[in-house]
Amino acid sequence: MTTEPSTIEFRFDFGSNYSYLSVMRIEHAAREKGVPIMWKAFLLGQIFRTLALENSPFVLQKEKGAYVWRDMERQCCKFGLRWQQPSAFPRVGVLPSRVALLGAVQCWIGAFCRRVMERNFVLDQDINQADRLAPILTELGLSAGEILDQAQAEPTKKRLREQTEEARSRGIFGAPTFLVGTEMFWSNDRLDDALLFASEQIIESSLSQARQ
Amino acid sequence: MTTEPSTIEFRFDFGSNYSYLSVMRIEHAAREKGVPIMWKAFLLGQIFRTLALENSPFVLQKEKGAYVWRDMERQCCKFGLRWQQPSAFPRVGVLPSRVALLGAVQCWIGAFCRRVMERNFVLDQDINQADRLAPILTELGLSAGEILDQAQAEPTKKRLREQTEEARSRGIFGAPTFLVGTEMFWSNDRLDDALLFASEQIIESSLSQARQ
Numbered sequence: 001m002t003t004e005p006s007t008i009e010f011r012f013d014f015g016s017n018y019s020y021l022s023v024m025r026i027e028h029a030a031r032e033k034g035v036p037i038m039w040k041a042f043l044l045g046q047i048f049r050t051l052a053l054e055n056s057p058f059v060l061q062k063e064k065g066a067y068v069w070r071d072m073e074r075q076c077c078k079f080g081l082r083w084q085q086p087s088a089f090p091r092v093g094v095l096p097s098r099v100a101l102l103g104a105v106q107c108w109i110g111a112f113c114r115r116v117m118e119r120n121f122v123l124d125q126d127i128n129q130a131d132r133l134a135p136i137l138t139e140l141g142l143s144a145g146e147i148l149d150q151a152q153a154e155p156t157k158k159r160l161r162e163q164t165e166e167a168r169s170r171g172i173f174g175a176p177t178f179l180v181g182t183e184m185f186w187s188n189d190r191l192d193d194a195l196l197f198a199s200e201q202i203i204e205s206s207l208s209q210a211r212q
Numbered sequence: 213m214t215t216e217p218s219t220i221e222f223r224f225d226f227g228s229n230y231s232y233l234s235v236m237r238i239e240h241a242a243r244e245k246g247v248p249i250m251w252k253a254f255l256l257g258q259i260f261r262t263l264a265l266e267n268s269p270f271v272l273q274k275e276k277g278a279y280v281w282r283d284m285e286r287q288c289c290k291f292g293l294r295w296q297q298p299s300a301f302p303r304v305g306v307l308p309s310r311v312a313l314l315g316a317v318q319c320w321i322g323a324f325c326r327r328v329m330e331r332n333f334v335l336d337q338d339i340n341q342a343d344r345l346a347p348i349l350t351e352l353g354l355s356a357g358e359i360l361d362q363a364q365a366e367p368t369k370k371r372l373r374e375q376t377e378e379a380r381s382r383g384i385f386g387a388p389t390f391l392v393g394t395e396m397f398w399s400n401d402r403l404d405d406a407l408l409f410a411s412e413q414i415i416e417s418s419l420s421q422a423r424q
Binding site for chain 2: 066070071172184187193
């Protein structure tokens with residue numbers, strides 16, 4: 001199931017540090033290029049397990065892990081983002097992913113995801129508890145109780161499992177990943193390339209419609 | 213053993229596809245920023261083995277491997293480089309690494325490395341045979357026979373083993389890697405960041421000398 005190559009499907013995991021960078025950057029960057037975003041949280045840990053990886057490569061490989069934290073400091077400095085290395089990594093983000101699923105096409109999705117990410121990567125807080133997420137939803141003017149109830153109901157749980165399985169079936173092996181039609185772009189380092197590609201598709205499609 | 217943070221130590225492997233991108237780009241990019249390059253080939257396979265990896269992650273992980281070849285097509289398009297997926301991957305580049313060690317501070321080092329990389333990633337040819345490298349050296353106006361003899365002599369072999377071991381001891385786990393003083397930057401995606409950092413060090417050092 002691929003979408004039109006005129007949107008960017010943004011596949012991210014709330015525990016993934018490089019997803020943090022893209023969550024903070026994508027709305028502004030996509031608006032500049034006129035590209036609509038489809039927000040699709042998924043659980044990277046589940047995919048790692050199907051790839052026979054027992055944890056994040058940043059945890060399994062000591063050298064790469066040490067590098068990644070230094071790289072994150074520099075990248076956050078470059079993008080003007082705050083940063084604190086989480087004392088728990090990777091943090092489980094099942095509950096915020098379920099909320100993000102419910103809010104995927106709501107105007108609050110970007111703000112919600114950014115606030116959850118800041119809890120994890122700036123404030124070093126747990127992000128998987130309802131009482132941590134409720135204040136975020138309330139701040140956004142939403143009915144926290146209702147949304148969190150719905151997030152924890154079986155149909156939402158099932159949809160998140162399906163969204164993760166769909167990511168796996170599309171060949172996704174890391175986060176963030178951007179899908180533009182059938183083209184896959186992996187890592188925050190490819191966000192700009194993915195947006196440029198999507199905006200080119202939009203222009204081509206407009207030209208081809210104008211010719212008809 | 214770290215060098216002054218006013219040069220960029222370029223650690224690359226002739227079999228590594230992302231090293232291909234950096235080998236093709238670095239001389240032009242470094243000249244623009246006024247940063248001298250130290251060319252340091254090493255054998256990534258040896259480091260993978262000390263990390264208990266039996267091969268490149270692009271070979272071991274099917275999903276990542278499939279992605280990488282598409283990513284390379286797009287990256288080469290972006291940087292204006294030719295590209296053909298090698299029929300053997302990763303190719304062994306021991307002999308060209310030994311030549312690169314001998315030529316590290318010679319004016320022909322950049323041109324030599326680019327031509328070897330093009331043999332691997334554009335012409336899909338073996339790069340580890342003396343009769344493949346001789347024409348490259350001859351084209352560059354060099355004494356191919358002399359250089360290849362010296363490349364295959366024990367002292368050169370020993371120096372390449374040492375250069376690889378030194379890369380490992382510095383925490384290098386992939387290629388290309390750029391070292392600027394004690395700062396490590398991994399992947400072609402960080403080449404510009406590494407050069408910017410080095411050029412800032414050069415400016416700071418000049419200012420501090422001017423103040424004395």
